[in-house]
Amino acid sequence: MTAPIPFNRPCLTGNELLYVAECIRRGHISADGAFTKKCRGLLEEALGSESVLLVTSCTHALEMAALLANIGPGDEVILPSFTFVSTANAFVLRGAKPVFVDIRPDTLNLDETKIEAAITPKTRVIVPVHYAGVGCEMAPMLDIARRYGVLVIEDNAHGLFARYRNRPLGTFGCLATQSFHETKNFTCGEGGALVINDPQYVERAEMIREKGTDRSRFFRGQVDKYTWMDIGSSYALSDQLAAFLFAQLEKRSQVWENRKRVWQRYEEGLQLWAREHGVRTPVVPPHCEQAYHMFYLLLPSREARQGLIAHLKERQILSVFHYLPLHLSPVGRSFGGEPGQCPVTEDVSDRLLRLPFYNDLSEADQDRVIQGILQFRIGSFAPAAEPAPEASRKSARG
Numbered sequence: 302m303t304a305p306i307p308f309n310r311p312c313l314t315g316n317e318l319l320y321v322a323e324c325i326r327r328g329h330i331s332a333d334g335a336f337t338k339k340c341r342g343l344l345e346e347a348l349g350s351e352s353v354l355l356v357t358s359c360t361h362a363l364e365m366a367a368l369l370a371n372i373g374p375g376d377e378v379i380l381p382s383f384t385f386v387s388t389a390n391a392f393v394l395r396g397a398k399p400v401f402v403d404i405r406p407d408t409l410n411l412d413e414t415k416i417e418a419a420i421t422p423k424t425r426v427i428v429p430v431h432y433a434g435v436g437c438e439m440a441p442m443l444d445i446a447r448r449y450g451v452l453v454i455e456d457n458a459h460g461l462f463a464r465y466r467n468r469p470l471g472t473f474g475c476l477a478t479q480s481f482h483e484t485k486n487f488t489c490g491e492g493g494a495l496v497i498n499d500p501q502y503v504e505r506a507e508m509i510r511e512k513g514t515d516r517s518r519f520f521r522g523q524v525d526k527y528t529w530m531d532i533g534s535s536y537a538l539s540d541q542l543a544a545f546l547f548a549q550l551e552k553r554s555q556v557w558e559n560r561k562r563v564w565q566r567y568e569e570g571l572q573l574w575a576r577e578h579g580v581r582t583p584v585v586p587p588h589c590e591q592a593y594h595m596f597y598l599l600l601p602s603r604e605a606r607q608g609l610i611a612h613l614k615e616r617q618i619l620s621v622f623h624y625l626p627l628h629l630s631p632v633g634r635s636f637g638g639e640p641g642q643c644p645v646t647e648d649v650s651d652r653l654l655r656l657p658f659y660n661d662l663s664e665a666d667q668d669r670v671i672q673g674i675l676q677f678r679i680g681s682f683a684p685a686a687e688p689a690p691e692a693s694r695k696s697a698r699g
């Protein structure tokens with residue numbers, strides 16, 4: 302029997318277990334130990350950012366960003382509907398209204414030409430999501446944000462170390478968020494980072510991350526006791542997880558090369574079939590150096606997409622779809638979302654399929670995926686087969 306090919310698999314790059322053991326031996330497994338410092342140093346240098354705080358998830362980094370931006374009831378936040386729930390939820394938690402703007406049909410990123418029409422006197426923030434680790438059109442977005450006096454907070458869950466016009470993603474907004482969830486290029490299971498590019502946010506971000514206290518200043522010897530200074534929560538990542546993460550980050554070139562190889566093999570192996578079957582592969586503009594986070598196909602119809610999922614499933618290959626448009630979710634509808642509001646999002650959400658993608662996907666397994674797809678004739682499948690429960694369960698992750 303052929304072994305199943307998962308959609309995602311966590312991969313070790315070499316030193317993970319060694320560093321976790323070292324962390325425990327050092328006797329500091331809570332937050333802000335030696336490995337947290339190493340990760341911070343590496344990320345701050347690679348991004349050239351003022352400060353990078355390791356946190357428990359990208360979701361929490363987004364929540365911190367909303368707190369730092371003093372988002373409250375009556376505020377509006379512009380973001381794509383084609384994204385993970387957390388991008389919107391973090392701001393809704395503070396009482397803001399999400400204003401969903403459609404995506405570009407090519408990169409599937411927030412459509413910068415549609416932002417201005419969505420701005421009102423209540424708009425406080427624009428949240429670009431660099432989908433699949435391909436940069437949004439940051440130059441026009443920053444220009445709009447400057448002209449209207451609104452903040453830019455990047456959700457860069459997919460795009461660590463990718464670049465737009467030779468500048469790293471995550472360095473355009475005053476704040477940016479990263480994910481180290483199992484499905485991301487660099488992982489520690491669950492984890493994230495808040496990237497701070499504007500120095501005015503550093504001190505308060507440290508407090509929000511430490512339950513609203515000035516504990517970080519205390520540990521630096523700047524105060525002789527720490528106390529409750531602000532609202533906050535427990536957002537700091539344990540040093541054991543930072544140890545695991547550091548092993549991945551220090552091998553970032555190797556991870557990047559491996560993922561680039563996987564991405565390019567899909568592109569080369571599927572190009573012709575895609576052209577003949579009206580299927581589109583990812584678009585990466587020449588001024589974007591991508592993160593090679595995922596490889597997706599845009600099938601001609603929802604039925605074809607569901608058919609291909611079922612066809613691959615029969616061959617023990619798990620492919621998944623995402624995102625369900627946020628404006629059509631129960632919460633999105635409670636903010637007035639309705640069908641037709643974001644037509645590109647609605648269309649893409651029906652047709653997009655993500656292929657198995659992880660750092661050590663072997664050539665033999667990838668060939669099985671490619672051959673499986675090449676055998677799929679659009680129009681020759683049983684229409685509208687619902688995806689396997691497993692696939693649906695995995696559908697919503699970034």
Ligand SMILES: Cc1ncc(COP(=O)(O)O)c(C=O)c1O
Pocket residue numbers: 357358359360361384385387388430456458459479480481482492493698699
């Ligand atoms: C675009 C985007 N933002 C935020 C998140 C949330 O990341 P985390 O799981 O680290 O909270 C995800 C997760 O997949 C995502 O895809």
